[in-house]
Amino acid sequence: MSTVQEASRKAAAVPLYRAVRELARNPLDALVGFAEAAGGDVVRVNLGAFRPYLVSHPAHVQHVLRDNAGNYPRDGKGMLWRPVKRLFGEGILAEGQVWAASRNTLQPLFTAKRVDALVDGLAASIEASVERLDEPARQGRAIDLGAELSQIVCAAIMRVLFADKVSVAEALRIVSAQNTIATAIVYRLIAPFVPNAIPMPGDRPFQAAVQQIDDVLLPIVRAARERGDDGSDIIATLSRAVDAAGRPIDERQARNDTVAMFATTTETTFGVLTWLWPILRAHPEVADRLYAEVDRVVGDGPVRREHLAELTYLRMVLEELLRLYPVGWLIPRVAAEADVIDGTLIPAGADILISPYITQRMSAFWDRPQEFDPERFASPRAERRHRYAHYPFGGGPHQCLGQYLFYLESQLIVAAMLRRFRFELTHPVIPEPQVAASLRPKTPVELTLLPRTR
Numbered sequence: 001m002s003t004v005q006e007a008s009r010k011a012a013a014v015p016l017y018r019a020v021r022e023l024a025r026n027p028l029d030a031l032v033g034f035a036e037a038a039g040g041d042v043v044r045v046n047l048g049a050f051r052p053y054l055v056s057h058p059a060h061v062q063h064v065l066r067d068n069a070g071n072y073p074r075d076g077k078g079m080l081w082r083p084v085k086r087l088f089g090e091g092i093l094a095e096g097q098v099w100a101a102s103r104n105t106l107q108p109l110f111t112a113k114r115v116d117a118l119v120d121g122l123a124a125s126i127e128a129s130v131e132r133l134d135e136p137a138r139q140g141r142a143i144d145l146g147a148e149l150s151q152i153v154c155a156a157i158m159r160v161l162f163a164d165k166v167s168v169a170e171a172l173r174i175v176s177a178q179n180t181i182a183t184a185i186v187y188r189l190i191a192p193f194v195p196n197a198i199p200m201p202g203d204r205p206f207q208a209a210v211q212q213i214d215d216v217l218l219p220i221v222r223a224a225r226e227r228g229d230d231g232s233d234i235i236a237t238l239s240r241a242v243d244a245a246g247r248p249i250d251e252r253q254a255r256n257d258t259v260a261m262f263a264t265t266t267e268t269t270f271g272v273l274t275w276l277w278p279i280l281r282a283h284p285e286v287a288d289r290l291y292a293e294v295d296r297v298v299g300d301g302p303v304r305r306e307h308l309a310e311l312t313y314l315r316m317v318l319e320e321l322l323r324l325y326p327v328g329w330l331i332p333r334v335a336a337e338a339d340v341i342d343g344t345l346i347p348a349g350a351d352i353l354i355s356p357y358i359t360q361r362m363s364a365f366w367d368r369p370q371e372f373d374p375e376r377f378a379s380p381r382a383e384r385r386h387r388y389a390h391y392p393f394g395g396g397p398h399q400c401l402g403q404y405l406f407y408l409e410s411q412l413i414v415a416a417m418l419r420r421f422r423f424e425l426t427h428p429v430i431p432e433p434q435v436a437a438s439l440r441p442k443t444p445v446e447l448t449l450l451p452r453t454r
C-alpha cells in the first residue's frame with residue numbers, strides 16, 4: 001500500500017438501493033441530500049456499475065479544481081465526461097495539450113478589456129431586440145420568455161462575437177439543436193457505464209442534432225480557413241489558431257471550438273435569465289428594489305456602458321440567481337493518481353462529481369439555502385465566504401472564460417427589459433430545474449409584458 005492509502009480512510013457510501021430510489025425521485029434534491037447527510041465529507045454514491053465520489057465541501061472543491069487540478073483532468077475515459085465529448089470533441093472543453101492550445105487562442109478574446117470594447121455593440125443590439133417586444137406588450141399578448149431571451153442573446157452575440165457570420169435564424173436553429181442535445185444526453189449521463197457502441201434512447205436525436213449544428217457551422221468554419229480571415233471574431237480567430245508547436249490547428253479542432261463557443265456564449269445566459277422573472281414575481285420586495293435601481297441609474301434613455309458599474313443591486317440579484325440556478329451544474333473530473341482529500345482516500349481512476357448546484361444549496365455553507373436573498377452578496381458578507389462556497393463559473397485552470405461577459409450582458413438585458421416593462425406571469429410558479437447537460441427550467445415561462453407608465 002502506498003503512503004497515500006495508509007494515511008487515509010475509505011469514503012462513506014450511499015448504498016445502492018437508497019441512491020437509486022432517491023435519484024429516481026428527484027436527482028438534484030437527492031444529490032444535495034447525500035452531500036448534506038455526509039456533512040460535506042467526500043461520499044461515494046453507489047449506482048452499481050458507476051460509483052462516483054461526490055465532492056461538495058468548498059475546501060475539497062478547491063483542492064480538486066485548483067490546488068491539485070493536475071491530478072483531476074476532464075478525462076474522456078471518465079464516465080461523466082464521455083457523453084459531452086461526443087458533441088464537443090477535442091478542444092476548449094477537453095483536456096491536455098489540445099485544450100491548452102484552444103485556451104491560449106480563446107482566452108484573449110474574453111479579457112475585461114476586450115469585452116468592455118464590445119459593450120456598445122451589445123447594448124445597441126439588446127436595445128433593438130427589446131424594443132421589438134413593445135408590440136406584444138401593446139397587444140397584451142403573452143410571450144414565451146425563454147424563446148424571446150434566446151433571440152435577444154443570439155442577436156447580440158452573433159453580432160459582436162461572430163461578426164454576423166452566423167445569421168440570427170441560423171443561430172436559433174443551432175439553439176434548438178442544442179436543446180435537443182441537452183436532454184437527449186441525459187440517458188448517457190445517468191448510465192455512463194454503457195459503451196457508446198451500445199445504442200441507447202436519446203442517441204438518434206443526439207446525432208441528428210449534432211448533424212444540424214455541423215450543417216450550419218462547418219461550411220462557415222471552412223470558408224474562414226480557406227480565405228485567410230483576419231477578423232477579430234471567434235471564427236476568424238480560430239481560423240488562424242496554432243498549437244503549442246506553432247502548427248495551424250486542424251479543421252476538426254476549429255469545428256469543436258466553434259461549436260463549444262457557440263454553446264457557451266448563448267444557452268448559458270438565456271437559460272439563467274429565464275428564472276429571473278418568476279423569482280421577481282415571488283419576491284416583490286426584490287423586484288421593487290431592482291426597478292427602483294434601474295429607474296434611478298438608467299432613467300428614460302437606453303442602457304449605456306457607464307450605467308453598468310452603478311447597477312450594483314442587479315449584480316447581487318444575478319449572483320444569487322446563479323447560486324440557486326448554476327447553469328453549469330455538473331463539473332465532472334477523474335482522479336489520475338490516488339489522492340487523499342481531507343483524510344479520505346480517492347483511488348486512481350475514480351470518477352469525481354462536483355456540482356455548484358450542490359454546494360450552493362447546502363445548509364452547512366449557506367444560511368436558509370432555499371431562500372432567494374440577494375443580500376448574501378452584499379459586502380462584507382460576500383467577502384467572508386469561502387471562495388468555493390459560490391463557484392457557478394468553476395475555478396482553477398478551467399475557470400469559465402465568460403464570467404465577465406455574462407454579468408455585463410445580463411445587466412444590459414435585464415435593465416433594458418425592466419426599464420420598459422412590468423409583467424404578469426401566466427402561471428405564477430418558479431419552474432423546477434431540469435437535469436440535463438446544463439441546468440434549465442423544466443417548464444417554459446410565459447408572461448405578458450405591460451408597458452411602464454412612469
Ligand code: HEM
Nearest residue numbers: 092103264265268327328392393394398399400401402406
Ligand atoms: C451563466 C453563465 C455561465 C456559467 C454559469 C458558466 C459556467 C461554467 C463552468 C462551471 C465552467 C467550468 C467547467 C469545468 O471546469 O469543467 C465553464 C467553463 C467554460 N465557460 Fe462558462 N459559463 C457561463 C457562461 C459562459 C460564457 C458567456 C462563455 C463565453 C465565453 C463561457 C465560456 C466558457 C468556456 C470556454 C469554458 C471552458 C474553459 C476551459 O476549460 O478552459 N461560459 N463555464
